[in-house]
Amino acid sequence: MEGEGECSDNPFTSVMTLTKMRVPHVPQRYVLPPSQRPTLALDLTTTLPIVDLSTLHHASQRSLTLDTIQGACKELGFFQVVNHGIPLPVIHDALAAATEFFNLSLEEKMTLLSDNVHNPVRYGTSLNHASDKVHYWRDFIKHYSHPISDWIHLWPSNPPSYKDKMGNYAKAVQVLHKQLMEAILETLGLNFGNLQKEIEEGNQLMAINCYPACPEPDLTLGMPPHSDYGTLTVLLQSGPGLQLLDNKKKWLSVPFVEGALLVQLGDQIEVMSNGQYKSVVHQVTLSAENKRLSIASLHSLPINKKIGPAPELVDEQHPVSYNEFSFRDFLDYISSNDIADKRFIDSIKKSV
Ligand code: OGA
Numbered sequence: 001m002e003g004e005g006e007c008s009d010n011p012f013t014s015v016m017t018l019t020k021m022r023v024p025h026v027p028q029r030y031v032l033p034p035s036q037r038p039t040l041a042l043d044l045t046t047t048l049p050i051v052d053l054s055t056l057h058h059a060s061q062r063s064l065t066l067d068t069i070q071g072a073c074k075e076l077g078f079f080q081v082v083n084h085g086i087p088l089p090v091i092h093d094a095l096a097a098a099t100e101f102f103n104l105s106l107e108e109k110m111t112l113l114s115d116n117v118h119n120p121v122r123y124g125t126s127l128n129h130a131s132d133k134v135h136y137w138r139d140f141i142k143h144y145s146h147p148i149s150d151w152i153h154l155w156p157s158n159p160p161s162y163k164d165k166m167g168n169y170a171k172a173v174q175v176l177h178k179q180l181m182e183a184i185l186e187t188l189g190l191n192f193g194n195l196q197k198e199i200e201e202g203n204q205l206m207a208i209n210c211y212p213a214c215p216e217p218d219l220t221l222g223m224p225p226h227s228d229y230g231t232l233t234v235l236l237q238s239g240p241g242l243q244l245l246d247n248k249k250k251w252l253s254v255p256f257v258e259g260a261l262l263v264q265l266g267d268q269i270e271v272m273s274n275g276q277y278k279s280v281v282h283q284v285t286l287s288a289e290n291k292r293l294s295i296a297s298l299h300s301l302p303i304n305k306k307i308g309p310a311p312e313l314v315d316e317q318h319p320v321s322y323n324e325f326s327f328r329d330f331l332d333y334i335s336s337n338d339i340a341d342k343r344f345i346d347s348i349k350k351s352v
């Protein structure tokens with residue numbers, strides 16, 4: 001059954017399979033046009049904001065930390081966090097569960113294969129193997145994760161420890177997300193209490209990504225430039241590879257810091273803030289030597305909740321700049337549009 005996917009023009013081939021076959025070149029369908037290939041990026045090691053979250057609990061340090069978060073949100077839409085309360089063993093266990101999952105036989109993983117973006121659990125490759133014109137060097141498993149009791153029975157049952165290990169991490173990140181939202185809304189002058197229930201009842205989609213070593217990393221990407229749709233994405237990575245677009249349209253490489261988590265602003269925060277904060281455009285580059293794993297926890301308000309600019313942030317000088325949208329609207333958009341061609345957020349911006 002290797003190579004046979006669902007009924008579509010694009011047969012399914014996982015990147016893990018290509019790597020096991022030791023292909024000496026990337027197959028043609030992974031080769032990007034020259035203008036979209038990765039270019040030399042600046043190294044952010046010294047300049048990337050790192051926020052010590054433990055300081056948020058100390059009255060005397062909190063306002064300084066909120067200033068740092070506000071600066072990072074305005075400047076980049078991105079920061080790293082340390083002392084975030086998720087123990088290192090929980091992080092290592094989650095990455096170990098991911099490693100074991102992708103090492104399973106293709107046959108086993110294919111039981112979860114789906115190109116339907118509305119499915120709450122699905123295994124796949126590239127962005128969407130069934131519709132992508134160019135393919136990206138990534139395999140993934142995605143699953144809804146909150147509230148965990150609604151979804152965990154649908155998660156992979158192999159490796160046997162998957163549900164436990166990934167579940168512990170998922171629950172911890174959901175708590176962290178709430179804390180980060182509280183801080184970020186405060187930096188916007190918005191009342192957390194008004195949104196608390198919807199944040200607590202929001203959607204959490206975990207994307208567990210596997211980027212095997214690639215024979216020709218200069219020709220292709222693990223993921224094309226995009227922003228995430230939700231409020232925040234909390235990203236755990238096993239090594240370097242992520243790049244961010246700065247406000248001068250230059251790519252910056254995100255350094256790897258053991259135990260740190262990356263926080264990325266998504267489209268729902270951009271819309272809520274009426275454009276004061278922008279969602280961060282990011283892409284994933286590959287390595288010829290190393291496989292990279294990442295666990296992106298994408299948080300959003302409840303799936304049908306329409307989000308528009310907060311009324312407090314709208315006035316004559318700052319008119320409403322975006323139409324409302326829900327997570328479901330986003331899913332409908334990506335079912336029929338290629339996000340590598342046009343960003344979703346551009347489809348809801350009001351013309352001036
Ligand atoms: C994503 C994503 C980045 C990474 O899953 O949306 O951008 O480093 N992942 O895997």
Ligand code: NI
Nearest residue numbers: 226227228282
């Ligand atoms: Ni992303």
